[in-house]
Amino acid sequence: MPELSMDDIVTDLQRQPFYSSQIIDAAALTEPAVEAQYADLQGTNKVHSSVWTALRETRGIEQLYSHQAQAIDFIMGGHDIVVSTATASGKSVIYQLPILDLLLRDPQARILIIYPTKALAQDQLASLKELVAAVPALQHVLVSTLDGDTPSAPNSAGNGSQRTVIRQSASVILTNPDTLH
DSSP: OOOOOHHHHHHHHHHSGGGTTSSOGGGGOOOOOOOOOEEOOOTTOOOOHHHHHHHHHHHOOOSEEHHHHHHHHHHHTTOOOOOOOOTTSSHHHHHHHHHHHHHHHOTTOOEEEEOSSHHHHHHHHHHHHHHHHTSGGGTTOOEEEOSTTSOOSBOTTSSOBHHHHHHHHOSEEEEOGGGOO
16 A cells, blocks of 8 residues: 555545545645754763663653753753643653752752642653653652642551652642642
8 A cells, every 4th residue: 555645645645525625724734754863962961871771661762852952951951941832742751850860969859840730740741651660860760749639547557648748758740739728
């Protein structure tokens, strides 16, 4: 079967009786692909080699996109940033690399990450846990969510609620605005 372009697919859909008049010309515009631009971190903003190894092993990432490198340079330079890019463009790597690097440099560090929704925090939890687990020196690090679904009743071991354990022991807590009150 020949490889179809996006324009071919849209044209084929427009010809289908069940799809008649559902796509207008202005909505069917496509942009040509552009070549990815890569960059290295600048100056003294070097991430620990075990973090790079974990990134390569867990995600298959060999180098950073230019927007990732620029954002990480700003973060590691002590600046606050806002990143707005398309879905699946590597935004998570932008904050995850500096977090892991900080945890390696300061084992007592505590990080609070606020997501707009519980669902997004849960999605990112698995990704961050996988990356942390791939860094041997971070095996002690507890990464957890703290949200409306986190049990507040005392646990069976009698050492407080799961919420209390997370607040006292987690190095990285993922939460949402509803939980911050």
